[in-house]
Amino acid sequence: MSHNTFGHLFRVTTWGESHGPAIGAVVDGCPPGIRLTAEDIQADLDRRKPGQSRFVTQRREEDRVEILSGVFEDDRTDGPRTTGTPISLMIRNTDQRSKDYAAIRDAYRPGHADFTYDAKYGVRDYRGGGRSSARETASRVAAGAVARKVLDALVPGGVTIRAALVQIGSEAIDRLNWDWAQVDANPFFSPDAEAAVRFEEHLDRIRKAGSSVGAVLEVVAEGVPAGWGAPLYGKLDQDIAAALMSINAVKGVEIGDGFAAAELSGETNADEIRRGPDGRPQFLSNHAGGILGGIASGQPIVARLAVKPTSSILTARHTVDRHGAEVDLATKGRHDPCVGIRAVPVAEAMMAITLADHALRHRGQTGR
Amino acid sequence: MSHNTFGHLFRVTTWGESHGPAIGAVVDGCPPGIRLTAEDIQADLDRRKPGQSRFVTQRREEDRVEILSGVFEDDRTDGPRTTGTPISLMIRNTDQRSKDYAAIRDAYRPGHADFTYDAKYGVRDYRGGGRSSARETASRVAAGAVARKVLDALVPGGVTIRAALVQIGSEAIDRLNWDWAQVDANPFFSPDAEAAVRFEEHLDRIRKAGSSVGAVLEVVAEGVPAGWGAPLYGKLDQDIAAALMSINAVKGVEIGDGFAAAELSGETNADEIRRGPDGRPQFLSNHAGGILGGIASGQPIVARLAVKPTSSILTARHTVDRHGAEVDLATKGRHDPCVGIRAVPVAEAMMAITLADHALRHRGQTGR
């Protein structure tokens, strides 16, 4: 079972609420002997950190990660390495303004999980969304940094996992302009520098209106060896879909051509194969997004995810409170006008966690 | 772990290859005391059965299911009931024409899992796709029929799960014409009778050309109580995404507005709530598709899935064989021009299995 754990052999269990003392993750199943320091993890966390531009929440969190277990530095070695035991990661919460939330203690914010948490549990930590807050994704990013280390240790040549934001509202990138180097050069993780300019205008308008907007992200993993994944209920694409759909606000996931494949003919969709220069099969296209029958083909794995608009907006919406009274509610507090932006490093992290898990599963599945 | 098992408390393990002696499923975790006969399951199987129109594979399978365990009829009772022990379901394969496949014993059919199975396992049952054949989905439909029984036993008023085909290639239904009664009245499971006429023309053209085409399906579950599901890695939408993505040829999944949500504003997307006639919260729209924060809201659960075109087509495509030789391959044998059609009862089954699992998990999660 997996209420709060993701993965089977590389397992990430996260804990913590938005306004509790801390959040964290326990990463179990990390192989031994991998160099790991807090700085390795911090780099990924800093990309996700709030407050870095006017387009994301102004909550100021240091997001300093502590490693509490699972690494050991022998004085005769070259730095801390994993030991094969659980890696406990903790991030203190420092900028909680819980009083901001008194108004919504009883009322169900439309689009949020307030009503459903109450329906399930009969109780909820309403401060900042509690457990359902996007703050939990910091734990994912921290665990994802460990997963990247695992992949680099297990795969000669390494696995490169990168995500980008390809659409905000109705504004999409031009794929001909795709340049990975641009992604970290603008506040939107846009791979298209020109689109970033349009994104800025679009999002400034939305932000000033106190509104919000959705987004589409793309995640690409290069270097995944053919063979990872497993029929029929341990499919790699099934697990990627689950990983991405588990991110807050995600409403759709597709692999390769995804929904567009519905309009293709069999002739177009079937990625033809020729003998490559190394004698190995070489695919002539990648409509499949790197996965056939649930198993990696060796091509880049390509996934996209749709993020809904932030539900916290300044315009009042109709709702009810837990006593059944009708109220109108405008959400105050500090929020992201487009929560899809900060989802970029989170999507990378979830892809990394899924792949690290499958890297280890492949060994167990094949006995090799 | 879950190579061939889906679910946690209601668990379905399938086994069998397209051209072996039989296929089947073991359904573990079915609560006791539920009436269940082979006829109950047969009805669902018959909807998926091949050979029922010219638009699906002409393979002729009786698809008779046998219940080998897990039900018991006391002579003082009113028919067989589940006992809480594993329900073993078996369907004999009767119309295997394995010689059809000799030509592709070594060659990797583009779009199929031939190459990836070999990359993973170094061996594969090439007859009819072996384990990766859509034939396995008969086991899913059989298990899904049991899941429906479980849902009806656990939920007062029952849970209604229905799927429909809403797009074939570039032809889509008109949602204003949606009529569930039409779905079983045409060979496409189309809820729009007018669209069914267009589908027929479109697919006849494709079939005669020896080509194939993709499709989009929609699955709707009504009657799911608010509260099923769980944050953060046991989300109901995460599990639905995994369930649907595990179906052969599926390349995309969305919940509620899905990818369209990326273009919405927060004002539009947030489903407003008012006090209903029964005093309970009543949603004024369902952009969320019935799930908020991974937990059911009590609204209908709405999911869509994209199915790629059948990879088996008459036009030759470039490929290589396992020895590295380049060949051109046209697939013979009996195939579906649009595998999305027969995916309709499979999508219903996977939704039913996912919901039955969550129905039981909800009890364990809340202690109620």
Add this chain to the structure above:
Amino acid sequence: MSHNTFGHLFRVTTWGESHGPAIGAVVDGCPPGIRLTAEDIQADLDRRKPGQSRFVTQRREEDRVEILSGVFEDDRTDGPRTTGTPISLMIRNTDQRSKDYAAIRDAYRPGHADFTYDAKYGVRDYRGGGRSSARETASRVAAGAVARKVLDALVPGGVTIRAALVQIGSEAIDRLNWDWAQVDANPFFSPDAEAAVRFEEHLDRIRKAGSSVGAVLEVVAEGVPAGWGAPLYGKLDQDIAAALMSINAVKGVEIGDGFAAAELSGETNADEIRRGPDGRPQFLSNHAGGILGGIASGQPIVARLAVKPTSSILTARHTVDRHGAEVDLATKGRHDPCVGIRAVPVAEAMMAITLADHALRHRGQTGR
């Protein structure tokens, strides 16, 4: 979750009732490329088969196993091999005499699971104990035969798993007489030929009195590489304890010196180590039974299990029926006077399954 499944990467799911049409197992996670025929499995099944001496139940079952999936014979290869997909095994029930059980349809046989099944499920298949019958152990033995194949494929030199019966009632073997070659030379699986004579007298007396008696078994696995197992909740001894305790009628499990270790001093108990002829550490004793900290040390793994006396006896015992009426019940039907005897191949099978699972887990745990 694991109602009817044992193992994580090498997973065995069993199904079937004593008096249903068949019993079986689905073995998932078997690595590909391993030679496997029904005959390989049959040899193990025949050792467990009822009716082979007057000391075991006279039920006559052919116990012919069918392999329904998961193996494939390419016409260019040397026989059927596993493909990495689930192996479905089925054994038809042929000698059910269900009318024998009419008398205990409502009454709870003392020592049996009748009352507890009713308490849990409110319904039970009372014919021959239904799911709780020792008949289910045939499925374990069949799956165990596959597990042995896996171990031999994964471990150079192979893993040898043997069990013996070391005590019946108050009669115990003399360990100085231990000779593995004797085990299959007497109807008790006794490694001590002299003790077998005493066992025969003892058990004849018990059998004629319509009584029954308990037993102690020992299972030894040789060739297990140092390193299998995992702290702290995936311990090898923890999983062996679970595997053996899951066998019908088992009430105790110990590893190495087991309960006798309570009386040892630290000096005696600590297995000292010296440098072996190959330069590797060599243990001078094996009080630990081959496991330290939950991880195999490379020494033989030694486990013992206690089996309670068969609860089905001719002497009437007090009980009640499901309506609360007090009755006295003598069990008729065909039963084992010492169910511990036929547990010997079952204990081997459970050890094999546990070790095959850990062999695969070790790869996933270490990334090697």
Add this chain to the structure above:
Amino acid sequence: MSHNTFGHLFRVTTWGESHGPAIGAVVDGCPPGIRLTAEDIQADLDRRKPGQSRFVTQRREEDRVEILSGVFEDDRTDGPRTTGTPISLMIRNTDQRSKDYAAIRDAYRPGHADFTYDAKYGVRDYRGGGRSSARETASRVAAGAVARKVLDALVPGGVTIRAALVQIGSEAIDRLNWDWAQVDANPFFSPDAEAAVRFEEHLDRIRKAGSSVGAVLEVVAEGVPAGWGAPLYGKLDQDIAAALMSINAVKGVEIGDGFAAAELSGETNADEIRRGPDGRPQFLSNHAGGILGGIASGQPIVARLAVKPTSSILTARHTVDRHGAEVDLATKGRHDPCVGIRAVPVAEAMMAITLADHALRHRGQTGR
């Protein structure tokens, strides 16, 4: 998979090494609405705490537990309650004397897990045994305190779980003197006050000799409703055996009469049943230890476990180091002469965790 997690619906994941900054546990699956404070947990931790008598390790740990997530105090309610989200528990390590361990940095202490950890992982945190230290059991006790709360919330009348030490070396209690009130009145958790006197003499002699000795513990759970547990691989006794065998230094586990059952006749062993004053079945004896067919009978659940002598002793023993050199090693540092004593609250905790898990699983298994 379960390297460092125990349980399925009530799941405990522990992390931390003996000489790292902290140890802890994440308790996932705790139902909502249960009152829980750090003080509730502290009471159980204090019973396990080192340094409380001369018979246990002199390491001085405050063992103060912090609750970092999963509870919430609404200002309108009567104290903190669980919310259904993961409960993160942390205990800081304060009295590490890591320099004590420099001598055993390379040498494998006989009886310890040093060699096997190295064999598995190729690296280990040798300070105080690292992850294999008994210090980890503090996390178990903390999680066990939460499990007790869950049981009390779910079972009307509550479940009482108590353990006692019934044997130290060759000295055993007299069961006729059993008095639960004595258990916390002597430093041995002995239920027999007279035996406690003998234990004291015996252990003083052992302690002064720098030796150690093993022990036998008994755990009893009263109030468990008939029906918990599940055939055939989710048996309650199977899970109890796994839970107890996972505790450091445990080498044997038995349920009810355990190994003594091997010597019983079927007549004696079968617990007879009569109609109780409340009309419900009433057992006349409890040889089964409260479990039949893997399912609780409603009688007290009785388990015993054997703990080997502490391997850390002052007398030098033969061993080798990781370079293959032969050395003789006497363990210094602060240790327990009988590690079985402090295992008493740990055994209670593992029983509580197992039962809380089964309490929740029962709901999912039966749909009730």
